[in-house]
Amino acid sequence: MNYAEKIASIYTLRPHQVQATIELLDEGNTIPFIARYRKERTDSLDEEQLRQVQSGLERLRTTDERRATILKSIEEQGKLTEELQVKIMTAETLTQLEDLYLPYKPKRRTRAMIARSRGLEGLAEWIFKQLPTRTPLDEIARPFINEEVPTVEDAWQGARDIVAEQISDHPEVRATIREKAMQWGTLKSDKIPDAQDEKRVFESYYAFELRVDRIRPHQVLAINRGETEKVLRVGVQVQQRDWENAIYQYFLPNPKSALVDQMREAIQDCADRLLLPAIERDVRRALTEAAELHAILVFATNLKGLLNQPPLVGYTVLAIDPGFRTGSKVAVMDPTGKILDTVTIYPHAPQNKKEESLAILRKLIEKHHVNLISIGNGTASRETEQLAAELTRNLDTVRYLITNEAGASVYSASPLARAEMPDLDVSMRGAVSIGRRVQDPLAELVKIDPRSIGVGLYQHDVDQNELSRTLSGVVEDVVNRVGVDVNTASPALLTYISGIGQKLAERIVSYRDESGVFENREQLKKVSGLGPKAFEQSAGFLRIRDGKDPLDSSAIHPESYPVARKILSRAGISFRNTLDERKIALDKLKHQQPLPELAGELGCGLPTLEDIFEQLIRPGRDPREDLPIPILRSDVLSMDDLQVGMRMKGTVRNVVDFGAFIDIGVKQDGLMHRSQIPRGETLQVGQVIMVAIQNVEKERGRISLSWPVEKVN
Numbered sequence: 095m096n097y098a099e100k101i102a103s104i105y106t107l108r109p110h111q112v113q114a115t116i117e118l119l120d121e122g123n124t125i126p127f128i129a130r131y132r133k134e135r136t137d138s139l140d141e142e143q144l145r146q147v148q149s150g151l152e153r154l155r156t157t158d159e160r161r162a163t164i165l166k167s168i169e170e171q172g173k174l175t176e177e178l179q180v181k182i183m184t185a186e187t188l189t190q191l192e193d194l195y196l197p198y199k200p201k202r203r204t205r206a207m208i209a210r211s212r213g214l215e216g217l218a219e220w221i222f223k224q225l226p227t228r229t230p231l232d233e234i235a236r237p238f239i240n241e242e243v244p245t246v247e248d249a250w251q252g253a254r255d256i257v258a259e260q261i262s263d264h265p266e267v268r269a270t271i272r273e274k275a276m277q278w279g280t281l282k283s284d285k286i287p288d289a290q291d292e293k294r295v296f297e298s299y300y301a302f303e304l305r306v307d308r309i310r311p312h313q314v315l316a317i318n319r320g321e322t323e324k325v326l327r328v329g330v331q332v333q334q335r336d337w338e339n340a341i342y343q344y345f346l347p348n349p350k351s352a353l354v355d356q357m358r359e360a361i362q363d364c365a366d367r368l369l370l371p372a373i374e375r376d377v378r379r380a381l382t383e384a385a386e387l388h389a390i391l392v393f394a395t396n397l398k399g400l401l402n403q404p405p406l407v408g409y410t411v412l413a414i415d416p417g418f419r420t421g422s423k424v425a426v427m428d429p430t431g432k433i434l435d436t437v438t439i440y441p442h443a444p445q446n447k448k449e450e451s452l453a454i455l456r457k458l459i460e461k462h463h464v465n466l467i468s469i470g471n472g473t474a475s476r477e478t479e480q481l482a483a484e485l486t487r488n489l490d491t492v493r494y495l496i497t498n499e500a501g502a503s504v505y506s507a508s509p510l511a512r513a514e515m516p517d518l519d520v521s522m523r524g525a526v527s528i529g530r531r532v533q534d535p536l537a538e539l540v541k542i543d544p545r546s547i548g549v550g551l552y553q554h555d556v557d558q559n560e561l562s563r564t565l566s567g568v569v570e571d572v573v574n575r576v577g578v579d580v581n582t583a584s585p586a587l588l589t590y591i592s593g594i595g596q597k598l599a600e601r602i603v604s605y606r607d608e609s610g611v612f613e614n615r616e617q618l619k620k621v622s623g624l625g626p627k628a629f630e631q632s633a634g635f636l637r638i639r640d641g642k643d644p645l646d647s648s649a650i651h652p653e654s655y656p657v658a659r660k661i662l663s664r665a666g667i668s669f670r671n672t673l674d675e676r677k678i679a680l681d682k683l684k685h686q687q688p689l690p691e692l693a694g695e696l697g698c699g700l701p702t703l704e705d706i707f708e709q710l711i712r713p714g715r716d717p718r719e720d721l722p723i724p725i726l727r728s729d730v731l732s733m734d735d736l737q738v739g740m741r742m743k744g745t746v747r748n749v750v751d752f753g754a755f756i757d758i759g760v761k762q763d764g765l766m767h768r769s770q771i772p773r774g775e776t777l778q779v780g781q782v783i784m785v786a787i788q789n790v791e792k793e794r795g796r797i798s799l800s801w802p803v804e805k806v807n
Contacts, residue, residue, distance in 0.1 A: 134699030209252030393550030399779030413529025593631025
């Protein structure tokens, strides 16, 4: 079975789709480019499916590289038999390969190696064969006694060490016990007696026991963290019958042999000292890898929802980064994100200059015609919300919202922020970021390391390289799906465009600064380092608004311009026609001739033709416009205002294994437990939903939410 067939069987795809994707990736094409502009070759696989193929291909190639290394190593030792070679060539996973390699893998100096060096391998053979004999054990061992093996017991101990290691290295034994452990083993954790856990963070795991195949990913990560912080002691228990039966399949003690006790003792030693500790490590590693993968996928899904939040276009924003002692930083931005004003106010303790702060804010709102207030959700956010509510209560034109400020401080201190806002101090840059991220969440959030945005669970406990790679892929997919205006985009945003990267993004901005705005896509070829391949990969995602060619503002790739122009000509329209006129004319053309027939006539694929039709009607349409905008508020609620059964709108802030945290406009986000989410319903970060208050625990600051049941008349 080749790569394409293997990957297709794993992800329920067709082999020819996978084969086409492999070829396109090997040709140097990016995932966004393949997803958008090579649909004919892949049968319209989306970004997620393409990334599955990419990761599957990397995994298979890594396995084959390891296979080649193992074969070479064993061959150099002169121990590669035909049977072993077949087993290695047919092994499908790295674990299977490592099991086969274990007996031949160079080891540190083990007890078995020492015993062999002392000439005890022959005595170990007696134990393995367990031949019926009337010879006393002392007589059997006596020929093996020497200066290094002074006693009979030393001889038998060394022989048992050799037997124990050989049993432990047996690939089928290991595989069988590992399989039993993964299915029937028990993961246990206990609190270390003298460990400090003042906040009782790990209390749920002080005396925890659960079957390995039933433990949930967030439990694995929590237990791992407790172990790392030296609060918990963790182990995996495998039933004796499971490991004994696995060993007895290949090394069965013979009750009729005088050597049976030596064999049994060697087996017990093997289990206690070598095999079970190794299996425990394997199980813990497998659980951790699965839990980390799950956590990374949850983080990626949440990040995608956050990045896809619709921009609030046309708002002049007053952003507040709340604080107590050092004051609250205030920045005002026009609808393009240009900074109009900055000031620091001190409405809260210890200064308590509330009236002065309100007067300053009123003056800024009036001066700059502010119609939206964005409040960071960090320290003093709800106290600042009270201030904003008092300010906007009698202003019909001004609303406010609480904005997730995660990562704002990281961005504020970054070289990028210093370059963008050299005249502002670090804290004021944070306020600007809080404002701009409601005007265009995507454009602002790409400036922050995705790992710092904080929409996951246990993100610091997972493989950071894999997390970074996955999250970068999410950002790349969203940025390219939306497209960017090449004449206004920041280097951070351009970096994620297909085929660009950081250095080329900086060169594009430098060219723009030196030569003026780009007037058409062809002009991109003048940027140093932007060759034919980079142009092919990036051009369709780079928009030029109000340029010389209207097609440059669309997602139509330059390679398809001739087809697009033929369609316009056949429909008898141009971009001078209104949207409605273009839609009517193009719909008429569709009815006159079936699209598959038209595609064949124009020399392009049907998916590409359908995309062209869509773009000719609404060129460069932002897909985020189809989503509901965030909830804008004019008054504040407290937990005292909440009543069980009350229905209200909320914004999903974070989705985790056990449910979703939802902002309903009070100080504490509510939790909708997964048991309350209807089967088949998938929540996403940024999604606005209707919820019902299920329970309020004011003293503990907890709000439980449920899915509202529709009233039946």
